[in-house]
Amino acid sequence: GNSVTQMEGPVTLSEEAFLTINCTYTATGYPSLFWYVQYPGEGLQLLLKATKADDKGSNKGFEATYRKETTSFHLEKGSVQVSDSAVYFCALSNSGNTPLVFGKGTRLSVIA
Amino acid sequence: DGGITQSPKYLFRKEGQNVTLSCEQNLNHDAMYWYRQDPGQGLRLIYYSQIVNDFQKGDIAEGYSVSREKKESFPLTVTSAQKNPTAFYLCASRPQRGGETQYFGPGTRLLVL
Numbered sequence: 001g002n003s004v005t006q007m008e009g010p011v012t013l014s015e016e017a018f019l020t021i022n023c024t025y026t027a028t029g030y031p032s033l034f035w036y037v038q039y040p041g042e043g044l045q046l047l048l049k050a051t052k053a054d055d056k057g058s059n060k061g062f063e064a065t066y067r068k069e070t071t072s073f074h075l076e077k078g079s080v081q082v083s084d085s086a087v088y089f090c091a092l093s094n095s096g097n098t099p100l101v102f103g104k105g106t107r108l109s110v111i112a
Numbered sequence: 113d114g115g116i117t118q119s120p121k122y123l124f125r126k127e128g129q130n131v132t133l134s135c136e137q138n139l140n141h142d143a144m145y146w147y148r149q150d151p152g153q154g155l156r157l158i159y160y161s162q163i164v165n166d167f168q169k170g171d172i173a174e175g176y177s178v179s180r181e182k183k184e185s186f187p188l189t190v191t192s193a194q195k196n197p198t199a200f201y202l203c204a205s206r207p208q209r210g211g212e213t214q215y216f217g218p219g220t221r222l223l224v225l
Contacts, residue, residue, distance in 0.1 A: 042219065
């Protein structure tokens with residue numbers, strides 16, 4: 001079946017540090033991959049996505065590259081800010097007929 | 113503006129009471145979803161609907177019920193059979209086409225009195 005595994009948190013970084021949150025997946029075929037962000041007390045917002053191998057999604061300084069050979073979609077940001085503190089979810093979609101499959105989420109705390 | 117609305121933002125339930133959470137979308141999306149999120153936890157799928165008048169159970173459907181009489185609306189009822197309903201409930205929708213983004217509402221926090 002389809003599944004997503006992401007690194008467990010919490011992750012605590014100082015402001016301006018480099019961020020990596022690992023995400024690997026198991027799926028048949030060619031899934032689309034997503035990163036969502038959830039700020040405290042809110043719903044999830046799409047951060048970025050990639051729909052085919054070697055695509056790079058990017059938004060707000062965050063990037064992730066769809067690596068089919070390693071079945072990975074790691075999230076990176078070169079310099080985090082306090083405002084990036086949130087929970088980040090990796091997800092995949094294998095077809096339009098089934099719900100997204102989510103990882104368990106990684107909580108990021110950025111301290112000044 | 114297009115989007116997903118959930119109401120109320122906070123909801124209190126008494127013992128033995130059924131409560132209904134509202135979810136409305138004006139994005140013309142075919143599919144709608146309900147998730148439960150417990151503190152510090154990920155998302156768990158309760159129910160989903162891919163088309164009007166049809167819905168499927170997710171991973172934790174026991175103690176919940178839904179209806180999909182209109183494309184825009186997918187209300188969730190938390191019944192008295194759900195013994196531990198305190199959680200954050202998230203509604204989502206997306207087009208039926210593959211690879212499309214799923215959009216989330218702002219959530220409803222349900223508390224038991």
